[in-house]
Amino acid sequence: MVNIEYNALLSEVAELGLKNDMNAKSKQDKYLNITKDTGEFLAFLTKASNVTRILELGTSNGYSTLWFAGALPENGEITTIERCVHKYQQALANIDRARLKCRINAFNGEISTILPKLQQGFDLIFFDADRSIYMDILPLAEKLLAPNGIIVCDNATSHAHELTAFMQYFSDSQRYTTALVPVGKGEFVAYRNTHCYE
Numbered sequence: 001m002v003n004i005e006y007n008a009l010l011s012e013v014a015e016l017g018l019k020n021d022m023n024a025k026s027k028q029d030k031y032l033n034i035t036k037d038t039g040e041f042l043a044f045l046t047k048a049s050n051v052t053r054i055l056e057l058g059t060s061n062g063y064s065t066l067w068f069a070g071a072l073p074e075n076g077e078i079t080t081i082e083r084c085v086h087k088y089q090q091a092l093a094n095i096d097r098a099r100l101k102c103r104i105n106a107f108n109g110e111i112s113t114i115l116p117k118l119q120q121g122f123d124l125i126f127f128d129a130d131r132s133i134y135m136d137i138l139p140l141a142e143k144l145l146a147p148n149g150i151i152v153c154d155n156a157t158s159h160a161h162e163l164t165a166f167m168q169y170f171s172d173s174q175r176y177t178t179a180l181v182p183v184g185k186g187e188f189v190a191y192r193n194t195h196c197y198e
């Protein structure tokens with residue numbers, strides 16, 4: 001898909017997301033998409049860091065998946081996990097429309113159940129799901145992260161109080177270089193310095 005059509009698709013998915021969230025009866029029904037400038041930041045990070053394997057926790061309707069996938073090279077792949085069937089199906093439909101060349105492995109299920117089944121070596125792991133499980137799944141996520149891999153966590157300023165322990169874990173570790181990027185709802189990034197799986 002050429003750039004101009006791809007941008008139009010991204011705008012359409014974002015707009016439908018906003019409309020959906022305005023009419024949603026509960027938080028579970030909301031798509032809660034990343035902001036457009038967050039998408040631009042994620043695409044920039046993917047390209048500038050030569051990322052080829054991405055793991056996304058929290059697909060929703062696939063808006064952030066499309067930002068990542070559009071920035072991946074043809075041999076790239078993104079694995080994304082969503083537990084809500086309706087959102088997962090919506091994501092599949094959006095991904096289908098994008099006619100992407102890279103591989104997209106979309107899973108419908110619980111993050112904690114699916115993570116142990118994945119192959120190690122993700123260059124980037126994006127956290128955008130239920131924040132209360134992040135500390136529990138951290139050991140599994142670290143196992144899956146490639147040497148010199150990057151962790152990105154959304155809502156780092158909008159819900160900073162819920163992410164204190166998570167961000168502190170990386171900031172206190174010699175093995176990571178971290179930054180809080182003031183884009184969208186706040187993107188916390190942690191770069192793994194060394195070649196170690198612990």
Ligand SMILES: C[S@@+](CC[C@H](N)C(=O)[O-])C[C@H]1O[C@@H](n2cnc3c(N)ncnc32)[C@H](O)[C@@H]1O
Binds near residue numbers: 082
């Ligand atoms: C903030 S939304 C993700 C938005 C998406 N990244 C985007 O920007 O388009 C969080 C999603 O994670 C899903 N989710 C939350 N906790 C989960 C879990 N433990 N396992 C699987 N999916 C989960 C929710 O159903 C919700 O759709």
